[in-house]
Amino acid sequence: MTINGFELLDTTTAPAASAEMLEGVKKAWGFVPNLNRVLAISPAALEAYSTLWGIAEKTSFTPQERNIAYLAIIYENECTYCMAGHTNLSKMAKVADADIYAIREGRALKDTKLEALRSFAAKVTRSRGLVSDADVAAFKAAGYTNQSMLDILVLAATKLISNYTNHLADTPLDGFMKGVEWTAPGHLKAVA
Template sequence: MHQYRVHTLESAPEKSTLALQGLKQAVGLIPNLAATMAESPTLINGFVGAFGNFHGGSFNGPQKQVLLLTNAVANTCAWAVAFHSTMALKEGVDADDVGAIRERRLPKDAKYAALSSFTRVLIDKRGHVGEQDISAFTGVGFGQDQVLEVIAGLAVSVMANYAGNITNPALDEPFEAQYWKA
């Protein structure tokens, strides 16, 4: 198996350092997954740009984490599941709802359930969702624009989840309590 370096600001390729600095400011540390993604300036810069764009969207913090956690579970990226479980709990998502998503079940909260379900349907159907899928999502109060915004969340997740599955970084200490195995 290929080994990927967990870069620091000093060891990262020059074209990756600005993205890592931005993540350090936003998250408070450079997560190991991002540090491995820095091996490719194209990937880390694309990720940070998409990350910032998605986080500036209309979903609130808990909703973003429900979407990202659902994606991490669907993509079986253990690092991202631990990270987004930690962030979801920090954002106030009920621990039972976090546990449900981690176990591939729907949360009890109706909006979270609709968001998690629609996210999984988009992944499973590769975007070929039906009107019934969209209606189930918008029927709990999400807008038509948010149907498309879920795709932005998927794009961010795919970059991180696939990179995590390839680079297999060590889990950072702040996320160890949420360790997950597929």
């Protein structure tokens, strides 16, 4: 049981529509992450997240770029669960450790193109898409396009579901996240 009464469901306790999706996750990953187990109470939420995750793989970004953008979005949303998980997923995608840990610490990246991506994804998330003309120009000057801007939104939408779910449920970390736990900077506060 997590905060707010969310349970970590499995194929025997989840609604039937979710149980089927959890089976698919287990086949793909070899286990069912706690995020998916929390989402399973709502077949619609689990399907939305799973579908967006698959669509995100089709964006114009390389796996490394996609993970850098994800980390930047996660940093802005201060999701401790996703930061731990995406630290390891980023390593699997061959993102340099120096880049991963720079983002986890809120620092700029040395590579100018990747920094433009990190910065733009962070600004889109922080400002809810209300970026300046200068932000757009800097992103495009680094070699990105209008398609890239919209692809950032696909990644942000994917992380909105997971990051916000983890905030609501305080989803416990999975075993594979041991050693890469993260403390959020604490800029976000609950609204009373």
